[in-house]
Amino acid sequence: MLETFKYLIGSAGPSGFGSKSTADQVTDHCPDLRSITAIITGATSGIGAETAKVLAKRGARLVLPARDLKAAEDTKARIVSEFPQSEVIIMALDLSSLDSVRRFAFEFESLNLPLNLLINNAGKFSYNHGITEDGIEMSFATNYLGHFLLTKLLLSSMIKTAKTTGFQGRIVNVSSNIHTWISGDFISYLCSITKNKCEYDGTRAYALSKLANVLHTKELAYRLQEMDANVTVNCVHPGVARTRLTRDREGFITDLVFFLASKFLKTIPQAAATTCYVATHPRLVNVSGKYFSDCNEALTSKLGSNTTEAASDGKNKSDACRIGNVIGVGIALGSVGGGMNGKSDGSNVDSSGGGRKTCDDSCSGAGIRKRGGSDLDSFGGGGRLVVTLLVL
Numbered sequence: 001m002l003e004t005f006k007y008l009i010g011s012a013g014p015s016g017f018g019s020k021s022t023a024d025q026v027t028d029h030c031p032d033l034r035s036i037t038a039i040i041t042g043a044t045s046g047i048g049a050e051t052a053k054v055l056a057k058r059g060a061r062l063v064l065p066a067r068d069l070k071a072a073e074d075t076k077a078r079i080v081s082e083f084p085q086s087e088v089i090i091m092a093l094d095l096s097s098l099d100s101v102r103r104f105a106f107e108f109e110s111l112n113l114p115l116n117l118l119i120n121n122a123g124k125f126s127y128n129h130g131i132t133e134d135g136i137e138m139s140f141a142t143n144y145l146g147h148f149l150l151t152k153l154l155l156s157s158m159i160k161t162a163k164t165t166g167f168q169g170r171i172v173n174v175s176s177n178i179h180t181w182i183s184g185d186f187i188s189y190l191c192s193i194t195k196n197k198c199e200y201d202g203t204r205a206y207a208l209s210k211l212a213n214v215l216h217t218k219e220l221a222y223r224l225q226e227m228d229a230n231v232t233v234n235c236v237h238p239g240v241a242r243t244r245l246t247r248d249r250e251g252f253i254t255d256l257v258f259f260l261a262s263k264f265l266k267t268i269p270q271a272a273a274t275t276c277y278v279a280t281h282p283r284l285v286n287v288s289g290k291y292f293s294d295c296n297e298a299l300t301s302k303l304g305s306n307t308t309e310a311a312s313d314g315k316n317k318s319d320a321c322r323i324g325n326v327i328g329v330g331i332a333l334g335s336v337g338g339g340m341n342g343k344s345d346g347s348n349v350d351s352s353g354g355g356r357k358t359c360d361d362s363c364s365g366a367g368i369r370k371r372g373g374s375d376l377d378s379f380g381g382g383g384r385l386v387v388t389l390l391v392l
């Protein structure tokens, strides 16, 4: 109750910022970013577009990968018209395609640019069941797997940049409080939705992808520390804001729900604040593996802080193997911190070796069937929809 009250009035936490702080305010005293190169995914709309605008204002050189190049050019035009000194590079990237991620990483490397900041912001809330060209459930593929591979392929550039410039690199994964909705055997659930064996629940699939963002953050932070790399990684819940994330469900009911929940909604500049704070604030030097909400450190779910779920070499090795089997591309949550051991050409996102080949799991093997346009979703009940929006 007290927390809700504090949220509603925007009371500042230990960082000095709170739910009503904007991206502009939290970067007001950040260091000059003119020597910083940042990649921001999903900058064609919503929170990513605001993040890009504010970092450009502070002087950062931006690389904006997008699947819709026209929309990205529009974003660039808006930024340049407001801040004529800004340098914005547009590149093609569809995070739901592992090939596209590899192509982007290759093209980025060929530009020979430094890389200080990677903001994994793009997101998809897939209401209907969809399977990508790689045979993976759409929300998981876009929100987690694409970003996982992107991070893995760019990590050596970030580590090198940090070494040569002396500036600590930062990775920010945009997760969500909805990750707390996942409990129990989430790997079985991933198995089910990947193979389309159960009734697809878009909200749960989205929540699972956001839990994966949290686990990725924890494990990667651990591995970066082990490597003594001068790069940190943290994840954020931006808060709930009306963006194009709900674009598949636009209509009267969604309008009504947003109206009813309006007291709890953030504006887009407020929703971009936590990302910008974590990406730039000097107070967060050497802070890694943490989860932030309303510009302050926050608690993840129990599952989100379970490091053995994130690690492939702990007790849960068989679970990690099962995920690898489920999505069939040689990836496990356990290898989320990968990039250090995997193939350097990015031809495989696996970094946990051949262990999973020995896994005996009922989920392994083929059987992925496309069922585009399914009406199965979780937005049948108004109450559920309100709750979903509040934790989105």
Ligand SMILES: NC(=O)c1ccc[n+]([C@@H]2O[C@H](COP(=O)([O-])OP(=O)(O)OC[C@H]3O[C@@H](n4cnc5c(N)ncnc54)[C@H](OP(=O)(O)O)[C@@H]3O)[C@@H](O)[C@H]2O)c1
Pocket (backbone or CB within 6 Å): 041, 042, 043, 044, 045, 046, 047, 048, 065, 066, 067, 068, 071, 093, 094, 095, 096, 097, 120, 121, 122, 123, 124, 142, 174, 175, 176, 177, 237, 238, 239, 240, 241, 242, 243, 244, 245, 246, 391, 392
């Ligand atoms: N809004 C909220 O209430 C809320 C709450 C918690 C967390 N989040 C998270 O915040 C992040 C930003 O979301 P938003 O609210 O700003 O939503 P948004 O307005 O829909 O923006 C999402 C961005 O992701 C991009 N994207 C989607 N699929 C992609 C793909 N396959 N490849 C490359 N880019 C892709 C979109 O590009 P296109 O223009 O090409 O679609 C768009 O630029 C997401 O990670 C979301 O999960 C949002």
